[in-house]
Amino acid sequence: MSEHESADSGDDDQELGITKSKEYETGEWYAEVVKKAGLANYAPEGMSGFIITRPRGYALWERLQGFLDAKFKDTGVQNAYFPLFIPESYLEAEKDIVEGFDPEVAWVTHGGHDELEERLAVRPTSESIITPYISQWVRSHRDLPLRVNQWCSVVRWEATETKPFFRTKEFLWQEGHTAHADRDGAWDETMTRLDQYESVYEDFLAIPVLRGQKPDHDKFPGADTTTTVEALMPDGKSVQGGTSHYLGTSFAEAFDITYSDEDEAERHAHTTSWGLSWRALGALIMTHSDDQGLVLPPTVAPTQVAIVPIWQEDTKDEVLGYAEGVAEELEEAGIRVELDDRDTRNPGFKFNEHELNGIPVRFEIGPYEVEDDEVTVVHRPDGEQSTVDREGIAETTREHLDEVYAKLYAAAEENLEGEVREADSRDEILGTIGQHGGYVKAPWCGDEECEDEIKDQIAAEIVMVPFEEDDDRHGTDHDDTCAVCDDDATRTAYFAKSY
Amino acid sequence: MSEHESADSGDDDQELGITKSKEYETGEWYAEVVKKAGLANYAPEGMSGFIITRPRGYALWERLQGFLDAKFKDTGVQNAYFPLFIPESYLEAEKDIVEGFDPEVAWVTHGGHDELEERLAVRPTSESIITPYISQWVRSHRDLPLRVNQWCSVVRWEATETKPFFRTKEFLWQEGHTAHADRDGAWDETMTRLDQYESVYEDFLAIPVLRGQKPDHDKFPGADTTTTVEALMPDGKSVQGGTSHYLGTSFAEAFDITYSDEDEAERHAHTTSWGLSWRALGALIMTHSDDQGLVLPPTVAPTQVAIVPIWQEDTKDEVLGYAEGVAEELEEAGIRVELDDRDTRNPGFKFNEHELNGIPVRFEIGPYEVEDDEVTVVHRPDGEQSTVDREGIAETTREHLDEVYAKLYAAAEENLEGEVREADSRDEILGTIGQHGGYVKAPWCGDEECEDEIKDQIAAEIVMVPFEEDDDRHGTDHDDTCAVCDDDATRTAYFAKSY
Ligand SMILES: [Zn+2]
Ligand SMILES: [Zn+2]
Numbered sequence: 001m002s003e004h005e006s007a008d009s010g011d012d013d014q015e016l017g018i019t020k021s022k023e024y025e026t027g028e029w030y031a032e033v034v035k036k037a038g039l040a041n042y043a044p045e046g047m048s049g050f051i052i053t054r055p056r057g058y059a060l061w062e063r064l065q066g067f068l069d070a071k072f073k074d075t076g077v078q079n080a081y082f083p084l085f086i087p088e089s090y091l092e093a094e095k096d097i098v099e100g101f102d103p104e105v106a107w108v109t110h111g112g113h114d115e116l117e118e119r120l121a122v123r124p125t126s127e128s129i130i131t132p133y134i135s136q137w138v139r140s141h142r143d144l145p146l147r148v149n150q151w152c153s154v155v156r157w158e159a160t161e162t163k164p165f166f167r168t169k170e171f172l173w174q175e176g177h178t179a180h181a182d183r184d185g186a187w188d189e190t191m192t193r194l195d196q197y198e199s200v201y202e203d204f205l206a207i208p209v210l211r212g213q214k215p216d217h218d219k220f221p222g223a224d225t226t227t228t229v230e231a232l233m234p235d236g237k238s239v240q241g242g243t244s245h246y247l248g249t250s251f252a253e254a255f256d257i258t259y260s261d262e263d264e265a266e267r268h269a270h271t272t273s274w275g276l277s278w279r280a281l282g283a284l285i286m287t288h289s290d291d292q293g294l295v296l297p298p299t300v301a302p303t304q305v306a307i308v309p310i311w312q313e314d315t316k317d318e319v320l321g322y323a324e325g326v327a328e329e330l331e332e333a334g335i336r337v338e339l340d341d342r343d344t345r346n347p348g349f350k351f352n353e354h355e356l357n358g359i360p361v362r363f364e365i366g367p368y369e370v371e372d373d374e375v376t377v378v379h380r381p382d383g384e385q386s387t388v389d390r391e392g393i394a395e396t397t398r399e400h401l402d403e404v405y406a407k408l409y410a411a412a413e414e415n416l417e418g419e420v421r422e423a424d425s426r427d428e429i430l431g432t433i434g435q436h437g438g439y440v441k442a443p444w445c446g447d448e449e450c451e452d453e454i455k456d457q458i459a460a461e462i463v464m465v466p467f468e469e470d471d472d473r474h475g476t477d478h479d480d481t482c483a484v485c486d487d488d489a490t491r492t493a494y495f496a497k498s499y
Numbered sequence: 500m501s502e503h504e505s506a507d508s509g510d511d512d513q514e515l516g517i518t519k520s521k522e523y524e525t526g527e528w529y530a531e532v533v534k535k536a537g538l539a540n541y542a543p544e545g546m547s548g549f550i551i552t553r554p555r556g557y558a559l560w561e562r563l564q565g566f567l568d569a570k571f572k573d574t575g576v577q578n579a580y581f582p583l584f585i586p587e588s589y590l591e592a593e594k595d596i597v598e599g600f601d602p603e604v605a606w607v608t609h610g611g612h613d614e615l616e617e618r619l620a621v622r623p624t625s626e627s628i629i630t631p632y633i634s635q636w637v638r639s640h641r642d643l644p645l646r647v648n649q650w651c652s653v654v655r656w657e658a659t660e661t662k663p664f665f666r667t668k669e670f671l672w673q674e675g676h677t678a679h680a681d682r683d684g685a686w687d688e689t690m691t692r693l694d695q696y697e698s699v700y701e702d703f704l705a706i707p708v709l710r711g712q713k714p715d716h717d718k719f720p721g722a723d724t725t726t727t728v729e730a731l732m733p734d735g736k737s738v739q740g741g742t743s744h745y746l747g748t749s750f751a752e753a754f755d756i757t758y759s760d761e762d763e764a765e766r767h768a769h770t771t772s773w774g775l776s777w778r779a780l781g782a783l784i785m786t787h788s789d790d791q792g793l794v795l796p797p798t799v800a801p802t803q804v805a806i807v808p809i810w811q812e813d814t815k816d817e818v819l820g821y822a823e824g825v826a827e828e829l830e831e832a833g834i835r836v837e838l839d840d841r842d843t844r845n846p847g848f849k850f851n852e853h854e855l856n857g858i859p860v861r862f863e864i865g866p867y868e869v870e871d872d873e874v875t876v877v878h879r880p881d882g883e884q885s886t887v888d889r890e891g892i893a894e895t896t897r898e899h900l901d902e903v904y905a906k907l908y909a910a911a912e913e914n915l916e917g918e919v920r921e922a923d924s925r926d927e928i929l930g931t932i933g934q935h936g937g938y939v940k941a942p943w944c945g946d947e948e949c950e951d952e953i954k955d956q957i958a959a960e961i962v963m964v965p966f967e968e969d970d971d972r973h974g975t976d977h978d979d980t981c982a983v984c985d986d987d988a989t990r991t992a993y994f995a996k997s998y
Contacts, residue, residue: 041635046586082552083550089545120545170582
């Protein structure tokens with residue numbers, strides 16, 4: 001902090017506190033937290049739909065990247081980088097199998113002063129350029145499985161209201177693309193990535209998720225199966241947290257990905273693709289934060305512990321010395337700690353600022369703590385306060401960080417469990433979602449029309465269907481009928497409004 | 500390697516070896532190494548000037564990023580992310596102080612089916628969007644220094660011949676932008692980043708560099724001083740390895756970056772910017788590689804040691820078991836090791852492949868090594884072979900990796916030292932560069948016209964002028980005259996052809 005020290009106390013132009021209520025004005029509250037915690041700014045005029053990701057926001061993405069990328073590398077994924085642009089004819093080629101993204105593509109038409117012969121799309125997703133190269137690189141079964149991933153930004157020109165990290169024209173994500181010899185290999189891959197996405201939410205962001213697949217009519221175009229993890233937001237809407245697609249052989253057929261098997265026969269590969277975007281940060285901010293500002297689990301927090309020394313002139317040296325010793329010990333133990341020794345700010349101001357910025361644990365150290373060889377520990381999510389021994393502080397801190405994580409997870413889990421309700425009729429689905437939001441589980445025949453009846457009335461849709469093995473309605477040996485049409489129910493559907 | 504094991508030996512479509520000569524066909528040789536070592540492919544038709552960065556190439560960038568980003572973070576830099584696009588009016592605003600990039604900008608004119616009201620440039624560099632935000636974020640001297648960096652790709656629509664990592668329309672880089680209270684702070688920052696760039700080359704890529712500043716007429720537009728590190732390539736041309744600009748107050752004045760100082764007076768900040776691109780990878784590949792393929796220093800190599808077990812049917816188990824033990828021990832010590840236990844390839848094929856791919860050290864382990872408790876170690880750059888004890892193998896390996904680094908650095912240093920020549924006249928400059936390439940040091944008056952006389956004749960320019968404190972021609976108390984015009988020489992100029 002030394003660079004910010006000074007004798008002058010100055011005023012901040014902006015008010016520090018959050019003024020909106022999470023419960024009653026969720027949208028405005030979210031925007032205020034993003035701005036005041038310094039996560040992002042809106043882009044300037046002429047750039048509506050774009051955001052500026054400030055260091056405190058980008059640090060969250062970097063930490064998420066670190067967590068997920070390590071898992072990718074442990075499971076055979078290699079990173080690569082493909083061009084930002086895709087020729088229009090490439091997107092057209094993909095149209096044979098998928099509908100394409102062109103209503104929402106940004107087009108480059110000029111390079112310097114010259115008009116291009118062929119328009120270039122700013123990538124809305126990269127399969128149409130990655131898949132042809134996978135096709136070149138795969139010759140024999142010895143080249144399989146082949147896995148490439150890229151971390152990049154993509155652009156989709158949607159004309160919806162901007163919501164930082166949830167809805168922006170440009171967003172950061174990763175997209176992985178793999179080829180395998182057979183269905184089993186590709187299906188295992190699809191599940192490995194879904195498991196890793198689940199782990200991002202449950203083990204890193206402290207957000208429990210539901211896992212399953214999308215209804216057939218809502219799959220990724222061209223996919224055999226689209227799998228998803230879904231997270232419930234405090235406003236009762238579901239966020240699609242990451243998707244992993246088993247593409248069957250459709251992309252391999254369209255782009256000619258073949259390999260010679262052990263008997264020298266030519267076969268089509270089975271492919272997958274999977275992506276997770278910075279929407280995960282939106283879910284993170286939305287789930288845990290409160291009317292005091294940002295709340296972060298210690299896993300993702302750039303600073304895990306803020307130490308606030310509290311001194312009078314005559315106790316300053318001993319208090320600061322003691323606090324510095326604590327900070328060093330935590331730092332050596334690999335804990336991300338910040339000693340806030342600014343003497344231009346009083347402790348109350350610092351408490352508020354660290355709360356606004358979501359630092360998970362605060363240490364307060366004054367003359368009493370020094371005298372008793374102790375540290376006062378405060379948890380950000382609930383303000384719980386305790387006094388702990390100075391000795392073994394690094395180990396104790398770890399326990400407190402784990403406790404904070406557990407508290408956040410438990411609160412999110414309790415919310416989720418209370419927000420999954422059952423319904424047996426069309427009216428009950430509509431009434432339950434209308435009144436409570438959240439998820440409504442209902443027996444479903446599998447027809448899109450039955451979803452449409454709900455969607456038309458209340459803008460809720462089937463966000464997820466549990467996997468066959470998790471769904472005791474799968475198969476025929478049960479008596480349930482579809483909540484909407486009364487035909488035989490073959491699956492359980494989770495209806496919800498969604499982001 | 501287990502996923503590549505199989506009973507079948509198949510043929511590769513492509514020839515494994517390098518066919519061009521580094522000495523006589525440097526350009527073709529470079530292109531062949533990039534392709535055959537699997538670093539990059541050219542992009543498809545309609546996308547000339549773009550490349551596909553394959554995993555083995557991208558891994559080099561990831562490692563460089565890790566090295567440099569850690570240095571940035573240790574010295575107060577925070578990463579952020581700004582939009583991919585910049586409104587045309589923003590680039591126009593920058594024109595007041597700089598010439599601008601628009602002859603080489605890619606323009607987005609349409610979003611979906613609609614023409615945009617204002618064209619958007621795909622960022623050729625981001626100061627015109629970053630600087631206005633720095634202006635917003637800086638209020639008081641307590642906000643300074645402010646440092647943001649972004650790792651991203653930029654696009655410059657230059658119609659030159661493509662050379663992977665050296666000349667591509669899209670390239671990966673980092674750009675840092677900082678604001679400081681005064682000249683000293685900003686100048687220190689400029690030097691800190693130049694030191695870090697020097698360290699990337701000298702401590703990580705095993706390439707010695709020359710450091711200095713660009714002539715005034717060749718500065719970054721709007722800069723007070725442009726500093727550079729220059730690396731000599733084997734074809735005798737200089738590569739600008741990274742630049743760090745002290746911008747004075749010109750950008751602060753144009754974009755209104757002011758702060759209130761300790762006496763509440765409003766002052767303009769002093770700013771800097773600095774960037775390093777994947778051209779560093781081009782220099783890496785070009786400098787060390789040879790007619791057998793890629794050569795990498797162990798620092799940047801994704802795999803540092805390849806272990807090739809050599810067995811007959813009756814010795815297979817013991818040889819493989821021994822090799823696995825060695826691999827495990829290296830891995831536990833944090834050495835990046837690959838055990839090449841494919842039984843579809845003979846050892847000679849494996850040797851060639853690992854040489855082509857630039858793995859710095861090879862271990863050969865056969866029955867004799869097992870019997871004698873030894874390992875045969877081969878250095879990639881010069882084929883030096885030795886036999887070492889199995890005991891303490893991790894420590895021994897580190898020593899060998901350090902030796903390989905030292906060999907590469909020494910070779911590059913020897914080349915550089917032999918390629919700096921002196922000249923005292925226009926004809927001597929022309930003759931020396933014409934005959935030898937490399938750098939020619941000459942006394943210079945400081946006039947652009949004197950550089951033009953050289954440039955017009957032989958396409959060599961002043962790539963670097965040593966800093967004043969390193970240049971005994973600086974000042975007036977010496978008798979040298981400019982090699983070109985015979986006016987007083989005030990500086991030493993390094994002439995060279997450049998990339
Ligand atoms: Zn139905
Ligand atoms: Zn002259």
